[in-house]
Amino acid sequence: MKIYSYTNLSKQKIEDICLRTLEDDAAIAERVGQIINQVKTTGDQALLDYAGQFDGVKLERLFLDEQEIETIASEIPQDAREAIETAYANIRMFHAAQLKTEDKIETMPGVSCWRESRPISRVGLYIPGGSAVLPSTFLMLGIPAMLAGCEEIVVCSPPQKDGKTNCYLAYCAKLLGIKKIYLAGGAQAIAAMAYGTTSVPQVYKIFGPGNRYVTQAKQQILASGIAAIDMPAGPSEVLIIADRSASPAFVAADLLAQAEHGSDSQSILVSTSTELIAEVMQEIDNQISYLPRATVAAAAIANSYAVHCENLQQAMAFSNAYAPEHLILATEEFEALIPQISNAGSVFLGNLTPESAGDYASGTNHTLPTSGFAKAYSGVSTDSFLKKITFQHITPSGLKAIGPAVEILATAEGLQAHKNAITIRLKSTDGY
Ligand SMILES: NC(=O)c1ccc[n+]([C@@H]2O[C@H](COP(=O)([O-])OP(=O)(O)OC[C@H]3O[C@@H](n4cnc5c(N)ncnc54)[C@H](O)[C@@H]3O)[C@@H](O)[C@H]2O)c1
Ligand SMILES: N[C@H](CO)Cc1c[nH]c[nH+]1
Numbered sequence: 514m515k516i517y518s519y520t521n522l523s524k525q526k527i528e529d530i531c532l533r534t535l536e537d538d539a540a541i542a543e544r545v546g547q548i549i550n551q552v553k554t555t556g557d558q559a560l561l562d563y564a565g566q567f568d569g570v571k572l573e574r575l576f577l578d579e580q581e582i583e584t585i586a587s588e589i590p591q592d593a594r595e596a597i598e599t600a601y602a603n604i605r606m607f608h609a610a611q612l613k614t615e616d617k618i619e620t621m622p623g624v625s626c627w628r629e630s631r632p633i634s635r636v637g638l639y640i641p642g643g644s645a646v647l648p649s650t651f652l653m654l655g656i657p658a659m660l661a662g663c664e665e666i667v668v669c670s671p672p673q674k675d676g677k678t679n680c681y682l683a684y685c686a687k688l689l690g691i692k693k694i695y696l697a698g699g700a701q702a703i704a705a706m707a708y709g710t711t712s713v714p715q716v717y718k719i720f721g722p723g724n725r726y727v728t729q730a731k732q733q734i735l736a737s738g739i740a741a742i743d744m745p746a747g748p749s750e751v752l753i754i755a756d757r758s759a760s761p762a763f764v765a766a767d768l769l770a771q772a773e774h775g776s777d778s779q780s781i782l783v784s785t786s787t788e789l790i791a792e793v794m795q796e797i798d799n800q801i802s803y804l805p806r807a808t809v810a811a812a813a814i815a816n817s818y819a820v821h822c823e824n825l826q827q828a829m830a831f832s833n834a835y836a837p838e839h840l841i842l843a844t845e846e847f848e849a850l851i852p853q854i855s856n857a858g859s860v861f862l863g864n865l866t867p868e869s870a871g872d873y874a875s876g877t878n879h880t881l882p883t884s885g886f887a888k889a890y891s892g893v894s895t896d897s898f899l900k901k902i903t904f905q906h907i908t909p910s911g912l913k914a915i916g917p918a919v920e921i922l923a924t925a926e927g928l929q930a931h932k933n934a935i936t937i938r939l940k941s942t943d944g945y
C-alpha cells in the first residue's frame with residue numbers, strides 16, 4: 514500500500530489516482546463487445562457455450578424452475594435461514610419507507626401538477642456468483658423490485674459447477690416469490706436480458722453489481738439504447754477517514770472486508786495521523802494471514818493506498834474527489850463531517866458502524882456506484898424500479914391565468930401552433 518501526503522499531491526495527481534483506470538480496460542471493453550454480439554446473434558447457444566468456457570459447466574437447460582428452487586432451498590441450514598430473514602426484514606422496512614405518495618401542487622390558481630409512480634414492468638436482476646455467490650445482492654435487488662410492483666422479474670446468476678445454484682440464493686428466491694433463476698453469468702447474462710433469447714426474457718432495465726465484465730456490459734447496453742441500467746456498480750471500494758480516535762484493528766478489518774471481494778477492489782485509508790496509518794498497516798499484515806481469501810485481498814491492498822492529511826477538511830476534500838462507493842467516518846467527529854460529504858454511495862458513521870453491516874443487513878442497499886460514479890449516481894432504491902409520471906390539470910380560470918405567458922413564450926420561440934393551442938381554448942372558454 515502506497516502512502517501519499519495530501520499536501521504534496523498536485524491537483525492533476527489527485528485526479529489521476531481518483532480515475533481508477535486499469536491497463537486492460539480497453540481489452541475488457543473489446544471482449545465484452547464480442548460477447549454481447551455473440552449473444553445477440555446466437556442467443557441460448559452462446560449462453561450455453563459461455564457457461565462451459567467461463568463457469569466450467571455443461572448446462573442442459575438455462576434455468577432452474579420453481580420445483581428445483583424449492584428442493585435446493587430446503588437444504589438451507591436453520592441459522593442461515595434466520596439470518597436471511599433478519600436481513601430481509603430490515604431491507605424491506607428501509608425500502609418500503611421510500612414508497613411515498615407525492616402531494617398535488619397548485620402552481621397557479623386552477624393549474625395543478627403532480628407525479629405518480631408506476632413500476633417498470635420488466636426488470637432484470639444480476640446476482641454475482643463468480644468468485645463468491647452473493648445472496649445478499651438478491652435481497653438488495655429483489656426486495657425493492659417486489660415493493661415497486663414490477664410484474665416480471667428476471668434473475669440471472671452464474672451456474673455452480675453442478676449446473677445449479679446454492680441453497681442461499683434458492684431460499685432468497687422463495688422469500689421473494691421468484692419462480693425461475695436463469696443460469697447465466699458475466700457480460701453474456703447482461704446481453705441476454707437486454708436482447709432476450711429463447712429462454713431468457715427481454716427486460717427494460719437491468720440492475721445489479723458485478724465484476725468489470727458485467728459492469729462494462731451494462732455500460733455498453735446503456736450506450737446501445739436497448740435497455741436502461743441502474744448504474745455502473747463494479748468492483749467494490751471503501752474509503753475510510755480515520756483520526757486518532759479510530760481503532761487500527763477495526764480500520765484494518767474494514768479495509769480487508771472490501772479487499773477480499775476481488776483483486777481489483779480498492780481500499781483507501783485517509784488519515785490525519787501518520788501513527789494510525791502505520792498501525793493500520795501492521796494490523797492488515799496481522800489480520801490478512803488468517804483470511805481464506807488472503808491472496809485476493811493482498812492483491813487489492815497492493816492496488817490501494819493511504820493518504821495522510823493535515824486535518825479532517827483535507828480528508829473530506831480528498832474523499833469528495835474520489836467519490837467512494839462506501840465511505841466510513843472512523844472518527845468521533847463524524848457529525849460535523851456529514852454536511853461536508855458531497856460524493857459517496859453509502860456512508861458509515863463512527864467507530865462501531867462497519868461497512869459489512871450495510872453489505873448485509875442494516876437495511877440500506879449495497880448496490881452502489883463505483884469508479885467515481887457516485888459523483889452523479891445514487892445507489893439502488895425502490896425508486897430505481899419506478900417511473901415517475903407527471904400529470905397536470907387546468908381549469909377555466911387556470912387557463913386564463915397561465916394562457917398569456919404560454920402564448921408569449923410560444924411566439925418568442927416562433928412556434929405558432931403551440932400558441933394556437935392556447936388561444937383556441939381561451940376563445941372557447943369565454944363563456945365559462
Ligand atoms: N458495486 C456494488 O454495488 C457491488 C456489490 C456487490 C459486489 N460487487 C462486486 O461484484 C463483483 C463480483 O465479481 P465476480 O467475478 O465474483 O462475479 P460476477 O458474477 O460479477 O462475474 C462472474 C462472471 O464473469 C465472467 N468472466 C470471468 N472472467 C472472464 C473473462 N476472462 N472474460 C469474460 N468473462 C469473464 C464469467 O461469465 C463469470 O460467470 C466483485 O468485483 C465485487 O466487488 C459490487
Ligand atoms: N460490498 C459489496 C458492495 O460493494 C456488497 C457485498 C455483498 N456481500 C458482501 N458484500
Ligand SMILES: [Zn+2]
Pocket residue numbers: 749770771774872
Ligand atoms: Zn462487501
